[in-house]
Amino acid sequence: MSGRTEGGAVERQQERFWNESNAILTTNPLLDATGVVKTYGAVVALRNASLSVLPGEVHALMGANGAGKSTLVKILTGAIRADAGHILIRGEARDVRSPADARRAGLLPVYQEPSLIPDLDVASNLCLTDTPVEAFRAWVRELGIPDLDIRDIARDIPLAVLRVLDLARALAVEPDVLLLDEMTAALPANLAERVLEVVRRQGDSGRSVIFISHRFVEISALCDRATVLRDGETVGVVDIEPGVEERIVEMMLGARIEKTQRTAHQASQAASPRDSRPRLGVANLRVGTKLNDVSFDLANGEVAGVVALEGQGQDELFAALAGSIRPSGGTIEVDGQPVKFAHPADAIRAGIAYVPGDRTEALTMQRSVRENIALPFSAALRNWGPISMAQERSRVVSAIERLQIDTRAQREVQRLSGGNQQKVTIARWIAAEAQTILCFDPTRGIDVGTKQEIYKLLRELADQGKSVLFYTSELEEVQRVCDRVIVIFGGRVVDVFPVELADEPALMRAAYGLPRGVKVDVGILADIHSSPVAKP
Amino acid sequence: MSTTAIQPVPFGRRLKRFMADRPLIPLIILLVILVVVLQILRPGIVNERWLANTIKFAIPLAILAGCQTMTMLTGGIDLSVGTVATMSAFIMATQVVNHDPAVAILIALVPAVLIGLVNGIGVGVFRVHPLIMTLGTSLIGTGCLQVYQRTVIASGAKIPPFLAWLGTGLTYGVPNALLLFVPIAVLIVLTLNRTGFGRLLYAVGDNEGAARLSGVRYWQVITALYVISSVLAGITGLLYIGLIKAPSLSLAEPLVLPSVAAAVIGGTSIFGGRGGYTGTIIGALILTVLTTLLTILQMPEGARRILFGLIVLFVTAAYLRIIEDR
Ligand SMILES: Nc1ncnc2c1ncn2[C@@H]1O[C@H](COP(=O)(O)OP(=O)(O)OP(=O)(O)O)[C@@H](O)[C@H]1O
Ligand SMILES: [Mg+2]
Numbered sequence: 001m002s003g004r005t006e007g008g009a010v011e012r013q014q015e016r017f018w019n020e021s022n023a024i025l026t027t028n029p030l031l032d033a034t035g036v037v038k039t040y041g042a043v044v045a046l047r048n049a050s051l052s053v054l055p056g057e058v059h060a061l062m063g064a065n066g067a068g069k070s071t072l073v074k075i076l077t078g079a080i081r082a083d084a085g086h087i088l089i090r091g092e093a094r095d096v097r098s099p100a101d102a103r104r105a106g107l108l109p110v111y112q113e114p115s116l117i118p119d120l121d122v123a124s125n126l127c128l129t130d131t132p133v134e135a136f137r138a139w140v141r142e143l144g145i146p147d148l149d150i151r152d153i154a155r156d157i158p159l160a161v162l163r164v165l166d167l168a169r170a171l172a173v174e175p176d177v178l179l180l181d182e183m184t185a186a187l188p189a190n191l192a193e194r195v196l197e198v199v200r201r202q203g204d205s206g207r208s209v210i211f212i213s214h215r216f217v218e219i220s221a222l223c224d225r226a227t228v229l230r231d232g233e234t235v236g237v238v239d240i241e242p243g244v245e246e247r248i249v250e251m252m253l254g255a256r257i258e259k260t261q262r263t264a265h266q267a268s269q270a271a272s273p274r275d276s277r278p279r280l281g282v283a284n285l286r287v288g289t290k291l292n293d294v295s296f297d298l299a300n301g302e303v304a305g306v307v308a309l310e311g312q313g314q315d316e317l318f319a320a321l322a323g324s325i326r327p328s329g330g331t332i333e334v335d336g337q338p339v340k341f342a343h344p345a346d347a348i349r350a351g352i353a354y355v356p357g358d359r360t361e362a363l364t365m366q367r368s369v370r371e372n373i374a375l376p377f378s379a380a381l382r383n384w385g386p387i388s389m390a391q392e393r394s395r396v397v398s399a400i401e402r403l404q405i406d407t408r409a410q411r412e413v414q415r416l417s418g419g420n421q422q423k424v425t426i427a428r429w430i431a432a433e434a435q436t437i438l439c440f441d442p443t444r445g446i447d448v449g450t451k452q453e454i455y456k457l458l459r460e461l462a463d464q465g466k467s468v469l470f471y472t473s474e475l476e477e478v479q480r481v482c483d484r485v486i487v488i489f490g491g492r493v494v495d496v497f498p499v500e501l502a503d504e505p506a507l508m509r510a511a512y513g514l515p516r517g518v519k520v521d522v523g524i525l526a527d528i529h530s531s532p533v534a535k536p
Numbered sequence: 537m538s539t540t541a542i543q544p545v546p547f548g549r550r551l552k553r554f555m556a557d558r559p560l561i562p563l564i565i566l567l568v569i570l571v572v573v574l575q576i577l578r579p580g581i582v583n584e585r586w587l588a589n590t591i592k593f594a595i596p597l598a599i600l601a602g603c604q605t606m607t608m609l610t611g612g613i614d615l616s617v618g619t620v621a622t623m624s625a626f627i628m629a630t631q632v633v634n635h636d637p638a639v640a641i642l643i644a645l646v647p648a649v650l651i652g653l654v655n656g657i658g659v660g661v662f663r664v665h666p667l668i669m670t671l672g673t674s675l676i677g678t679g680c681l682q683v684y685q686r687t688v689i690a691s692g693a694k695i696p697p698f699l700a701w702l703g704t705g706l707t708y709g710v711p712n713a714l715l716l717f718v719p720i721a722v723l724i725v726l727t728l729n730r731t732g733f734g735r736l737l738y739a740v741g742d743n744e745g746a747a748r749l750s751g752v753r754y755w756q757v758i759t760a761l762y763v764i765s766s767v768l769a770g771i772t773g774l775l776y777i778g779l780i781k782a783p784s785l786s787l788a789e790p791l792v793l794p795s796v797a798a799a800v801i802g803g804t805s806i807f808g809g810r811g812g813y814t815g816t817i818i819g820a821l822i823l824t825v826l827t828t829l830l831t832i833l834q835m836p837e838g839a840r841r842i843l844f845g846l847i848v849l850f851v852t853a854a855y856l857r858i859i860e861d862r
Binding site for chain 1: 553556557726730731732733735736738739742743745746747748749750751752753756760809810
């Protein structure tokens with residue numbers, strides 16, 4: 001998000017707050033859930049959750065990873081059944097038994113994971129849910145994707161676009177209550193902004209939205225009130241006003257708060273000794289039509305950020321560096337040696353690990369947390385023999401602790417909350433002690449507390465001499481972790497910023513591929529940009 | 537905040553949850569029920585001799601079901617196990633006329649390795665669907681065996697005494713076949729749970745793409761898997777001929793579909809990624825007891841098969857409902 005929006009949003013938000021606070025006192029809630037309980041054996045997903053949403057309200061649902069947000073959304077929309085609790089819709093008690101029931105009652109969800117059936121094309125998916133195609137198309141265009149072909153098979157569509165399609169599908173049936181579970185988490189800034197606008201308009205037109213996000217900027221720009229969950233229990237409902245973030249974090253994290261107070265990073269500190277040979281040297285890399293000509297170096301001990309709008313070739317760049325797809329031209333060097341990766345195993349042997357943006361690509365969902373983290377240990381032929389269980393356990397456990405993974409439901413990764421699944425994908429490579437980590441949006445869906453921990457972790461890795469390539473769709477992360485930022489547009493590197501200059505407006509401008517001439521308003525920054533080496 | 541009393545979770549759901557966490561328990565219960573029914577229908581039938589017999593017949597089925605379990609974990613299936621078992625049994629029985637038994641056994645296992653290799657390369661490298669691939673090699677194998685039969689028709693066949701001893705013999709009332717089966721079973725269970733290879737079978741079957749990103753080379757895993765499966769099938773053939781004592785060109789064929797059924801009943805998913813061998817062993821026992829049960833009912837063969845099929849369907853559906861938890 002650009003700074004412009006942020007500032008404007010605060011005003012707008014205040015204004016709405018004053019306009020509506022009277023209304024809030026008098027109107028009846030559109031949706032009112034109380035005492036919702038859901039347990040899975042010994043795991044208590046929801047202990048005592050309540051949520052009350054007024055007409056025309058954008059209501060944030062907040063909580064740490066595993067607090068029970070997604071579970072509550074699934075219960076409200078009939079995807080799973082609660083053990084106990086009352087749900088009133090427009091004042092009437094309703095037993096929502098299935099998503100179809102919920103839909104009839106005007107409740108439409110966008111769940112945390114993409115919900116189009118991967119093997120069908122978009123049109124058939126729409127048929128399945130009886131969605132009006134024209135309205136859907138209009139919304140897709142409105143949400144910033146002009147060229148969707150509804151004959152495309154869902155499997156081939158990038159994650160960010162899939163999320164937008166899910167949203168458009170929900171919007172197309174004009175729901176009274178829209179439930180968005182981390183809708184913006186996988187979206188690059190330009191798409192995220194469109195979503196926020198649409199959500200605001202929903203609110204303004206008297207419909208309600210339940211909005212789940214771990215990004216405070218979005219919450220304060222968008223929401224009227226917030227319900228905070230902790231360990232499956234509603235611990236508070238607050239009006240969103242300037243400065244309320246602190247309180248929310250406090251409520252969210254409870255006892256965990258101290259851990260997060262440590263702020264993570266001053267980029268300058270990380271100015272580590274660079275030897276002459278870069279860890280990773282990429283020259284004129286091309287992949288099909290998406291990645292046209294990318295060259296950059298990644299030094300030992302460096303965290304380099306990659307910033308790009310949706311579909312500018314960043315997916316292909318990461319996949320090619322990870323050995324997952326073959327480049328059609330250019331060279332990759334590791335420690336000065338040219339390499340050709342025919343399989344991810346080759347990249348891994350060269351010490352390069354890849355955390356893909358879509359966690360479902362990285363996880364074996366029916367297997368345990370432990371097996372998922374330990375998977376790379378057994379991959380090579382020479383490691384097919386007996387596993388030393390004690391050694392494996394200690395490596396896995398320290399990675400789990402490091403990332404604060406909630407292991408109550410560890411028997412199957414699919415039972416973990418979205419954020420905890422995400423942590424498993426990172427923990428795997430921490431445990432494997434990879435020399436170079438390619439992280440594609442690694443903090444997607446991770447709560448504020450753990451995010452700090454991950455920033456810190458990445459910095460520590462860099463301090464140990466490891467190198468990290470870090471794509472993020474959340475621009476504010478850049479300044480927290482990176483030493484340098486590479487901006488990609490149209491499959492080319494259009495700019496390289498030292499982190500000091502990489503504020504959000506500057507990044508946004510570069511990400512839109514605006515030519516250097518436009519940068520006059522950034523003054524002296526312009527000529528620093530042209531020098532290739534980042535650190536002062 | 538609401539003050540709704542938190543109701544206790546109903547007993548039914550708690551029970552279901554309990555079962556879901558321990559999928560072996562409902563299987564064992566079913567096995568016990570079948571044995572009790574058998575005892576009621578024919579009092580006195582369940583004795584030491586019956587037990588030994590049941591185990592003897594369950595073992596070949598259980599080993600073949602082990603092949604299915606391992607291949608099914610990767611989302612595959614091995615329909616060639618019947619042909620491979622038959623081949624190795626038949627070849628061994630005819631070769632042993634002219635060769636030392638050890639040599640005959642080695643010769644007999646060669647086609648098993650070859651078929652496994654072809655299966656593995658077909659599935660792992662050329663990405664032929666396992667069903668088609670193993671069905672194909674199974675047909676080819678049967679054809680080859682028929683050709684081979686012509687060439688040895690004059691020399692006859694015999695069964696080495698120690699295989700008969702292993703297949704049918706008892707020591708203090710305990711079937712000797714356990715001498716072969718227990719190590720194999722332990723090996724399979726340990727491989728699945730405690731080795732890198734076992735982990736990879738699950739990983740590849742659950743999400744091949746994720747395994748790939750972790751550096752797993754699919755073709756290696758799959759080739760090794762189908763070779764192992766085939767060798768196990770070959771060994772089963774040798775054991776089975778010791779039990780049946782009559783070499784024929786369709787010796788082990790009737791075991792193929794039951795071996796798939798045993799693995800499925802035992803809780804291994806045909807879609808890959810979940811299951812294990814202990815369940816399969818109990819599945820094989822259940823099927824064997826069920827066969828006895830239907831035999832003593834003295835129904836016509838056709839009706840018996842229909843009933844067998846229906847019961848397998850019903851049990852599998854019920855079992856999946858029990859262990860699946862929503
Ligand atoms: N099928 C299941 N079996 C066991 N536990 C489960 C299951 N589904 C969810 N849980 C548990 O319920 C808790 C709440 O999960 P939920 O997905 O609602 O969290 P969340 O608030 O959405 O977190 P996140 O921000 O990470 O998405 C977690 O501890 C999770 O492990
Ligand atoms: Mg969630």
